[in-house]
Amino acid sequence: METVQEKPALGLGSLVSSLRVVYKSGRTKELAWRQSQLKGLIRLLTEKEEEIFDVLRDDLGKHRTESFRDEVGVLVKSIKYTLQNLEKWAVPEKAPTPLVSFPATALVLPEPLGVVLIFSCWNFPLVLALEPLSGALAAGNAVVVKPSELAPSSAAFLAANIPRYLDAEAVKVVPGAPEVGQELMEHRWDKVLFTGGARVGRIIMTKAAKHLTPVALELGSKCPCIVDWLDSRRDSQVAVNRIIGGKWSTCAGQACIAIDYILVEEQFAPILIELLKSTLERFFTKPEDMARIVNERQFNRLSGLLEDHKVSCSIVHGGDLDPKTLSIEPTILLNPPLDSDVMTEEIFGPLLPIITVKKIEDSIEFVNSRPKPLAIYAFTTSEALKQQIIKETSSGSVTFNDAIVQYGLESIPFGGVGQSGFGQYHGKYSFEMFSHKKAVFRRSFLVEFMFRYPPWNDESKLGLLRHVFRYDYVSLVLALLGLRR
Numbered sequence: 001m002e003t004v005q006e007k008p009a010l011g012l013g014s015l016v017s018s019l020r021v022v023y024k025s026g027r028t029k030e031l032a033w034r035q036s037q038l039k040g041l042i043r044l045l046t047e048k049e050e051e052i053f054d055v056l057r058d059d060l061g062k063h064r065t066e067s068f069r070d071e072v073g074v075l076v077k078s079i080k081y082t083l084q085n086l087e088k089w090a091v092p093e094k095a096p097t098p099l100v101s102f103p104a105t106a107l108v109l110p111e112p113l114g115v116v117l118i119f120s121c122w123n124f125p126l127v128l129a130l131e132p133l134s135g136a137l138a139a140g141n142a143v144v145v146k147p148s149e150l151a152p153s154s155a156a157f158l159a160a161n162i163p164r165y166l167d168a169e170a171v172k173v174v175p176g177a178p179e180v181g182q183e184l185m186e187h188r189w190d191k192v193l194f195t196g197g198a199r200v201g202r203i204i205m206t207k208a209a210k211h212l213t214p215v216a217l218e219l220g221s222k223c224p225c226i227v228d229w230l231d232s233r234r235d236s237q238v239a240v241n242r243i244i245g246g247k248w249s250t251c252a253g254q255a256c257i258a259i260d261y262i263l264v265e266e267q268f269a270p271i272l273i274e275l276l277k278s279t280l281e282r283f284f285t286k287p288e289d290m291a292r293i294v295n296e297r298q299f300n301r302l303s304g305l306l307e308d309h310k311v312s313c314s315i316v317h318g319g320d321l322d323p324k325t326l327s328i329e330p331t332i333l334l335n336p337p338l339d340s341d342v343m344t345e346e347i348f349g350p351l352l353p354i355i356t357v358k359k360i361e362d363s364i365e366f367v368n369s370r371p372k373p374l375a376i377y378a379f380t381t382s383e384a385l386k387q388q389i390i391k392e393t394s395s396g397s398v399t400f401n402d403a404i405v406q407y408g409l410e411s412i413p414f415g416g417v418g419q420s421g422f423g424q425y426h427g428k429y430s431f432e433m434f435s436h437k438k439a440v441f442r443r444s445f446l447v448e449f450m451f452r453y454p455p456w457n458d459e460s461k462l463g464l465l466r467h468v469f470r471y472d473y474v475s476l477v478l479a480l481l482g483l484r485r
């Protein structure tokens with residue numbers, strides 16, 4: 001039988017082995033342990049709030065208010081929701097049993113997977129590590145978290161504080177370069193959750209295949225925002241507020257569920273652009289009102305998207321870039337070429353192309369002609385258009401008349417579909433992502449249906465089986481009494 005040869009480790013093999021020993025002790029399975037870990041996370045987030053604001057400012061230039069909204073606040077709310085519901089989620093579900101197995105009982109028992117690995121991304125370095133971590137702990141696993149090296153202050157914060165607030169033997173933070181991630185993937189895990197780009201996602205899947213390790217991939221995409229004409233001036237302003245919130249106000253658009261581009265009927269584009277411009281001027285009055293670009297590589301990638309002359313000619317607002325501060329002002333493009341990189345690659349930054357269509361319904365074909373996105377947004381009061389979008393498009397989620405805030409719902413799953421990823425988490429979905437649903441079936445010796453066994457010497461057993469599988473109790477009893485075949 002082929003054995004997977006583990007390559008020489010960066011000393012991580014002993015880390016994985018130690019976690020398996022801790023998991024085998026059984027303590028992570030205890031409900032009290034799980035609850036204590038969740039309470040530890042809440043303490044970490046509340047007691048260290050100021051330090052968290054500092055590291056998010058260091059890594060991404062996020063204002064403390066934005067950091068509370070998108071990371072600390074949303075995390076504490078989510079973990080409290082898990083704590084409130086964990087006991088209920090952990091209870092086995094009873095399942096009905098068929099007549100053929102009478103008498104019997106069946107249930108579905110959630111059990112932890114074992115030792116799991118979480119890769120988080122740099123743009124929301126706390127929430128993308130601790131949201132899945134909370135689910136893995138709630139499910140009773142031992143966990144390794146590999147934060148991104150592109151948010152070094154946040155990674156260092158997690159490495160220093162997770163052992164102080166959680167069970168340091170059962171929860172490990174392994175910061176470091178991609179090579180550390182490569183090395184971690186040489187080992188067998190009971191589940192890997194990867195958040196990041198498709199390029200690395202493929203590497204993760206390839207390495208996981210050696211050990212048949214189940215993987216969840218939370219990847220990126222181009223999230224469209226369909227903007228229908230809104231009769232009310234107030235609704236139009238609210239829509240523009242929320243479009244800005246779903247783009248520039250959330251990590252400067254460096255978000256997997258940020259609005260990537262807008263689709264709008266051509267006659268309404270000028271009105272929309274003017275409203276966007278006036279609102280941007282009110283929202284962003286000083287540099288710290290918007291996060292910066294994470295690093296020079298991403299800055300150069302984004303400025304490269306504007307270098308194409310046909311694209312730069314399509315700029316109708318913004319376009320200023322400052323390599324010294326890695327900041328790019330909110331930029332709006334009107335009908336850049338559809339074959340340009342800005343319309344074919346995930347933007348993941350503060351550039352917003354507006355594409356005009358003849359009829360708003362044409363947006364659906366436009367969206368469907370591209371890979372399935374993580375999120376679709378549509379601002380409309382037309383129920384018909386909403387139903388058409390729900391029925392005729394496919395995406396990780398669809399949000400009407402807002403953007404990005406769907407991330408804050410613990411009650412609905414978060415995750416991609418198709419090339420935007422697979423595996424869903426948040427709330428109970430996080431618990432389920434890191435649980436195995438074990439079927440438990442109990443039979444009695446009391447009743448034995450001999451007609452389930454050979455010798456098949458006549459058709460009578462077939463007749464009885466027919467009655468049993470049809471739940472035809474009367475025919476079964478009459479047949480057993482010899483009064484019917």
Ligand SMILES: NC(=O)C1=CN([C@@H]2O[C@H](COP(=O)(O)OP(=O)(O)OC[C@H]3O[C@@H](n4cnc5c(N)ncnc54)[C@H](O)[C@@H]3O)[C@@H](O)[C@H]2O)C=CC1
Nearest residue numbers: 120121147148149178181182196197200218219220221256
């Ligand atoms: N679906 C979601 O929840 C999210 C998706 N994303 C997506 O992530 C992308 C941005 O992330 P990127 O800068 O591409 O990060 P990345 O994909 O390069 O890195 C992500 C993580 O993988 C690790 N890593 C990098 N190379 C590795 C390797 N060869 N082996 C093992 N681990 C490795 C990194 O250290 C980091 O922890 C965008 O496409 C964005 O849409 C970002 C945030 C959330």
Ligand SMILES: CCCCCC(=O)O
Nearest residue numbers: 070124255256257407
């Ligand atoms: C608001 C928090 C969003 C986190 C996931 C993302 O869009 O990258």
